[in-house]
Amino acid sequence: MTQARLSSTQVPGPILDVLRRLQEAGHRAYVIGGATRELLSGARPAPQDWDVGTSATPEEVLRLYPKGVATGARFGTITVPTEAGPCEVTTFRVESEYKDARHPDRVTFVRELEEDLRRRDFTVNAMAWDPLADRLVDPTGGIPDLEAGVLRAVGDPLTRFREDGLRPIRAARFAATLGFALEEKTERALPDARTEVGRVAAERVQEELMKMLRAPEPSRGFEVLRRAGLLGVWLPEIEKTIAVPQNRYHAYDVYFHTLYTCDAAPAEKPVVRLAALFHDVGKPETRQEREDGEATFYNHQFVGERMAREAMERLRFSRDLTDRVAHLVRQHMFDYRPQWTDAAVRRFIRSVGVEAIADLFDLRIADNVGNGLKTGFPHYLEELRGRVDATLEAEEALSIRDLEVDGSDVMAALDLPPGPRVGKILDQLLEEVLENPSLNRRERLLERIRQGFSIDTQGSRDLG
Secondary structure, rough: OOOOOOOOHHHHHHHHHHHHHHHHOOOEEEEEEEHHHHHHHHHOOOOHHHEEEEOOHHHHHHHHOOOEEEEHHHHOEEEEEEOOOOEEEEEEEEEOOOOOOOOOOEEEEEEOHHHHHHHOOEHHHOOOEOOOOOOOOOOOHHHHHHHOOOOOOOOOOOHHHHOOOOOHOOOOHHHHOOOEEHHHHHHHHHHHHHHHHOOHHHHHHHHHHHHOOOOOOOOOHHHHHHHHHHHHHHHHHHOOOOOOOOOOOOOOOOOHHHHHHHHHOOOOHHHHHHHHHHOOOHHHHHHHEOOOEEOOOOHHHHHHHHHHHHHHHOOOOOHHHHHHHHHHHOOOOOOOOOOOOOHHHHHHHHHOOOOHHHHHHHHHHHHHHHHHOOOOOOOOOHHHHHHHHHHHHHHOOHHHHOOOOOHHHHHHOOOOOHHHHHHHHHHHHHHHHHHHHOOOOOHHHHHHHHHHHHOOOHHHHHHO
């Protein structure tokens, strides 16, 4: 990696204005942390998050920016609104006594930048730059490590990791997002921070996981956690896939297949990346070895759906995202054949949901790449995609809401009260319309309701 040349033109004007106002008031102020690292590495696009470190106290910052918000005043952070987005302005500080393995019990504000930088996690994050004076400060050797592509803890690695149990997970995330190798002493210290890693808030672990999943190759980060024995602290489902053999359709065990599937999934689609991570977690529990030595994993998608939900609930993911990921895990074993009838295609669309089909196809493509057999693009997907598109263009009924009748019609025709039986009748009507779309005409459906589901017919007993 070659160090990029820094220029004040890389910094948005409103952020320069924050630095300028602080300095004109007699305080020191620098662009600090990740933004400095990204600028030095020449990362594209330009940084989106801008953090400013300053010798000004939170009270002094608020006097300059009365509209600032004390988002972390105890830790010295004031969020200043700017036209370039919110800018976190944090007072230089040192920390001590991390009883909860995450937040310092004692924060001391200091006037010297170097003291602040030496308490940070990794050398590549312990650099600061004043673009107004073009002054770069690097007391811990971050620039050589940035050049070498090395992630090194500041000071004693175990001390850094035990101060903050999130730092080992951040090490894995940076290994993936930056593509860096961990310095030997830094990596050796990771296993001894296992207790602290387990005490971190689930929401913070989730945040790091999602950042790691946006990396070009998330597998780099998961491998850091595996080698350190930390994978099972928050993701025991993934740890259990290690060394689980598969069959002739895969070149890798379940664990490495999972990692390479995750790498192959679209980075811009977090729901697909998460589904790739969890799509085969049901395999260890369902693995059966046959007499010929082959292995089967019958119904692993259903077991995997349950396990994916458990993992995502543990990590405090939203209900909506959890439902979407679990649905993809459940559906990922679909087996399309050219012999499918048009009705079968319609039932497939109904089962998967129109809104999830593109994600499911992306997951299947990644799953195919991740098997390691280099079989190429699964061409049957193109045929299925064409048939799905044709079905959608025909605007045929694919759900109960597409029917030309509704629950009120059923209740009126059969003099029924609201209840489960109304829904069962609508389900049956939809099944018949999926088989023959021409039936979806209001009068025909009303006639079917009256004749097929009256109290004098077999249909009524079938539907409870």
